Amino acid sequence: MSASPPIEVAFPEHARLLEALTEALGPGAVVDGRERVNSPDDAPIAVLRPSDTAEVALILRTADEAGAKVVPWGGRTGLVRGTMARGALALSMERMNRIEEIDVLGQTMTVQAGCVLETATEAAEAAGLILPLDLGSRGSATIGGAISTNAGGNRVIRYGMTRNMVLGLEAVLADGTVVTSLNRLIKNNTGYDLKQLFIGSEGTLGVVTRAVLHLRPGAGGGVTTALVAVPTLMDVTTLLRRVEGTLSGHLSAFEVMWDDYFQLVTTEPARGRSPWDQSHAYHVLIEAMSSDGAQDAERLENLLGDAMESREIADAVIAKSQVERDAFWAMRDDVRQVARFGPIMSFDVSLPISEMEGFVAEVRKALAACWSQTKPIIFGHLGDGNLHVIVAPVPAEPRARARIEDIVYSAVRERDGSISAEHGIGLEKKAYLSWSRSPEEVALMRRLKVALDPRNTLNPGKVIPDA
Amino acid sequence: MSASPPIEVAFPEHARLLEALTEALGPGAVVDGRERVNSPDDAPIAVLRPSDTAEVALILRTADEAGAKVVPWGGRTGLVRGTMARGALALSMERMNRIEEIDVLGQTMTVQAGCVLETATEAAEAAGLILPLDLGSRGSATIGGAISTNAGGNRVIRYGMTRNMVLGLEAVLADGTVVTSLNRLIKNNTGYDLKQLFIGSEGTLGVVTRAVLHLRPGAGGGVTTALVAVPTLMDVTTLLRRVEGTLSGHLSAFEVMWDDYFQLVTTEPARGRSPWDQSHAYHVLIEAMSSDGAQDAERLENLLGDAMESREIADAVIAKSQVERDAFWAMRDDVRQVARFGPIMSFDVSLPISEMEGFVAEVRKALAACWSQTKPIIFGHLGDGNLHVIVAPVPAEPRARARIEDIVYSAVRERDGSISAEHGIGLEKKAYLSWSRSPEEVALMRRLKVALDPRNTLNPGKVIPDA
Structure with a gap:
């Protein structure tokens, strides 16, 4: 050379x-x-x-x-x-972006870490299968990043998080050791399941270089989407359990928008338009995927009809076309509308569903007690217990951000919630890790970090609070 | 005191x-x-x-x-x-056998490690939910044991292995540190997912004391079961993919019996009786669970009718009652019939489905070349790529067992299979771990063991081969 x-x-x-x-x-x-x-x-x-x-x-x-x-x-x-x-x-990992193989019979994809999620998703679809991971950032997020952060997204209720889709993994340790565990088997109990170390540890224990992903049979076009107006959060929960029962195994999304959020994404300058002739407290986006969409639609329609009669829901509309379906999702995804309020803070918390109402009331009240204009705007993957909480506008005064963090995370901690449902810890939430994890858990994380990366070479200072 | x-x-x-x-x-x-x-x-x-x-x-x-x-x-x-x-x-863990709480709304069960699986299953059902884990040893296996060994069982194709059902865990490390991570949330990306260390590591990294399990909505009585005779393994695979498509999200079992096994469990002294009027090469037990069993049965009947016409299957019968359903499962589970042949050896391997035919042929041929009477008798969770291989009779000669292990595991290794799909490694398969895992993987297992249990106190000598 x-x-x-x-x-x-x-x-x-x-x-x-x-x-x-x-x-x-x-x-x-x-x-x-x-x-x-x-x-x-x-x-x-x-x-x-x-x-x-x-x-x-x-x-x-x-x-x-x-x-x-x-x-x-x-x-x-x-x-x-x-x-x-x-x-x-x-x-x-931008140059390691190849899909190495799709095994149609075995329903696996072997892919390099730098491959963009959307590229992988499209390749699976071209093979008649699906890669169930779906995120707003699908056009730039990579497979390696999704694995390192155990990404969630829109279909967790059916397929689980990224962790559930990884069959095999190759990772490089801090000292350069290559650990190749490119398992393609659904079941493999031969010793420790080492890939779990690298999934969700945000690049602090090893660098993910390749993975074997578990693909699933395609839905064959049978997607059913509905938007439902619901008067109370208790009714939202009842609806969730009914839909889970009726669409058993087919339910792929159960997303809820609180009315503050819904108003924002259905009024100018947002492009979305409310299908309702009056306002409602909660707006639920339901989606099912199966080989027989007509059957799902019929069942969902019957269920929603019964729920209307018993006043558990206030109104409902089932998408009649892909255009309508896309319009529902566009509202749900139009997060940037919150910028209208000025500076914002964004949280991603998990809570037991039974605690959500109390959580939102407490955050709303605590914010109002500090600042008359500042409020929480809420939407999220309610079926998974995951809420995205936007606080806006953030006042310009010093320490406002820290006070808002304290308000939100205190309300989470009191309810045994998680300060990060799917976004991870990184640098941003490191100071609050101990609000969701015990000293013994943090000590064990540190023990793993030292065992795998004794010189603290990999992504130092992330995830684990300084000792 | x-x-x-x-x-x-x-x-x-x-x-x-x-x-x-x-x-x-x-x-x-x-x-x-x-x-x-x-x-x-x-x-x-x-x-x-x-x-x-x-x-x-x-x-x-x-x-x-x-x-x-x-x-x-x-x-x-x-x-x-x-x-x-x-x-x-x-x-x-026999005295720590309590179910501490079932949260019906949150669909979780908090349970002590010594609770017997069947007790936990029945408690979930009494609450209108299901704990999807189901094993032949349900009457004595414990939750802690199932977690420590990442147990598989009869419904993996739909619900995954035990690992997928554990939301939270409490474990005690070798030095007595209690690590309590009794998370109840579906989504929680706050730092390392420590419970993964203790799931499937067979008690070598910590002792599982309590767990939070993820329950699912009950099937509401909608179970559909069929027994299908299939001429070739290629047709079995085609049938699997068709059934997965048609029953999308409802398929809960796809079990296959090779004819040697089927003959054994359908002739005296076994109680099972073949529903066929002639012999067939493969016998598939299909089961679906959903809120609408009639719909599943109709779809499955149509699918099987089409498959009969195109000769992809030879015969089929759908269970008309719980008695018939139980009779199908009793055949599948009547493993002790193999004792008729004298001493046996039992293997539990995973293979890519495309490799199964070659694997069986190779094992059969290699055994026949050594001993005229000894043959493989095969059944298993084919939908998960998992075969149980019984070799019988095992000749009395010295080293016969070692030779049989070599024959089976060589055929597995050549095909990138796993020497243990669901049974784990323990002492029994330790010497063969390196046939499924690389030196770097075994070294990383050892590194974890030393980090968590530096004095080698917990279940010493199991899983990891001696250095």
């Missing part, structure tokens, strides 16, 4: 490390990261772009020995600053 | 440790284990019977400090000698 000229670096103290990596990986693999971040303060030392697992291993071994820090980068669509790479090497 | 008299022990060198434990735990908590094992050689030093998590912690802390070994005992229905406790303290 011929020696490459030293690359121009913004961080001269790391010049020797970058030179060594450039020489080992070839041109184009080590690039400047300054233009990839919003603020120059957040710039990584460099962005490393390995093209295979062996290069990932080489990078990690080299960095670990040199005492450098490494932050894995997928699509960087996370919401908790889990990919902040200031002072570290960013390890971008 | 008053001092107890020293208990009579078969192991005088451990008298002081047992005295200390007896004093701390009270009478009845430390008992002789000799009559609980088949062979006196396998007797534990004593059987410890804690009544709560604090006592489990005390036992482990005391044993760990004294250098004693501890083997957790559930229902001891395992098949890989994972609870062999020679020279160790057996930690029986």
Whole structure:
């Protein structure tokens, strides 16, 4: 291998490390990261772009020995600053983006970590199968990122979170050891299920390089979607249990919008329009997928008719076309409308369904006691116990953000809830981890971190609070 | 606390440790284990019977400090000698057998580890819900044992293995640290998912004391069961994919009996009777659960009618009553008939479905080349890729067992299969772990074991091959 000229670096103290990596990986693999971040303060030392697992291993071994820090980068669509790479090497998986194989009979996909979720989803569909993971950020989120953060999304009620879709995994440890567990089998009880270590640990225990995903049979076009107006949260819960019973095994989404949110996404400048002729407290988006959509639609219609008669629901409409279905989802997904209120804060909490009403009332009251205009705007995957809580507007005064965090997380903690249902911890929620996890749990996390990454090379300072 | 008299022990060198434990735990908590094992050689030093998590912690802390070994005992229905406790303290969870709470709205059950599976299943049903785990050993297997071994069973195709049913867990580490993660939430991405460490690690990383299980809506009586005769394994696979499509989300079992097995369970002295008027190569038991059994039955009948016409299946019968349904399952479960052949060996392997035919042919041929009478008798959860292979009769000659293991596991390894689909590793399969897992995987297992149990106190010598 011929020696490459030293690359121009913004961080001269790391010049020797970058030179060594450039020489080992070839041109184009080590690039400047300054233009990839919003603020120059957040710039990584460099962005490393390995093209295979062996290069990932080489990078990690080299960095670990040199005492450098490494932050894995997928699509960087996370919401908790889990990919902040200031002072570290960013390890971008962008060149490892291939779908290596789809086994139609075995219903598996073997894919590299940098593959964009939407690309993987479309490839599964082209093979007559589905990859059930579906997120708003599907166009840029990567498979590796979804695995590292155990992403949730719109179909958890039926298919579970990303963890449930991973059959096999390849990960590289901080010292460069490649652990290849590309299992394709549904059942495999041969020793410890090592992949679990790397799913949801946000790149702090290893770098996910490849995965085997469990695909499912396609729905064959049988999708049924309804929007339902419901007077009370108790009735929403009753509706959920009825729908689960009637559509058993077919229910794929049960999303709820509180009226504040619904108003926002159905009035100008939002494009959505309410199908109701009056206002209602809760708006439920129900979706079922199966081989016989007509049957699901008929059952759902009967169920909703009965619920109307017993006044458990106030109104309902079943989508008659893909256009109507898309319109319902567009309302649900039109989160950016909350920006109308000015600065916002966004939370992602889990609660027992029985606690949701009390939680929302407490947060609303506590916010009102501090600031007359600031209120919670709520929607979420209620079928999974997961609410997204937008607080807006955030007052300009100092410490307002910390006070709002305290209000929301206190109300969560009192109810044995989770401060992060699907977004993870990253840097953003690290200070609050102990509000959802005990000292013994945090100590065990730290013990695992030390066992797998003794020099604290991988995504340092994320997830686990400082000792 | 008053001092107890020293208990009579078969192991005088451990008298002081047992005295200390007896004093701390009270009478009845430390008992002789000799009559609980088949062979006196396998007797534990004593059987410890804690009544709560604090006592489990005390036992482990005391044993760990004294250098004693501890083997957790559930229902001891395992098949890989994972609870062999020679020279160790057996930690029986039999007194921690309470169902602490069923949350009907939240669909969770909080249960102690020693609760028998069937007790938990019946309690869920009484609450109008189901605990989807179902095993042949349901009457004695415990929840803690099912979790520690990640038990599979009859409904994996729909609900996944035990791992998928555990929301929260409490476990005690070797040093007595209690890690309580009794999460009840479907979605909780707050840091590492620590419960995964204890699920399926066969008591080597911690002792499971309590768990929160995810219950599901009851089927409401809508169970559909069919027995189908199929000419080729290719047709079996086609049938599986068709049934998955047509019964999408409702299919709960797809069990296959090879004809050797079917003959055995449908001829005297077995009670089962074949519904067919001629013999067939494969016999498939299909079951669906939903709120509308009539609809499932109609769909399945249409599907089977079409498959008869296209000769993809040879014959079929749908159960018309619970008695017929039970009769089908009784055949499937009548494993003890294989004892007619004399000594047997039993394997539990996973394979890609596309590899099954080649696997069976290879095993059959290799056995026949060694012994004229010895053959494989096969049945299993084909929908999950899991076959149970009985080899019988096992010749009396020395090394016959080792040769049979080599034949079966070689055929598995060549096809990227698993040497243990659901039974685990224990002592029995430890020597073959490396046939399914790489050196890096085994090294990482060892690294975890050292991190969590540095003195090798918990279930020593199980799962991980000696270094």
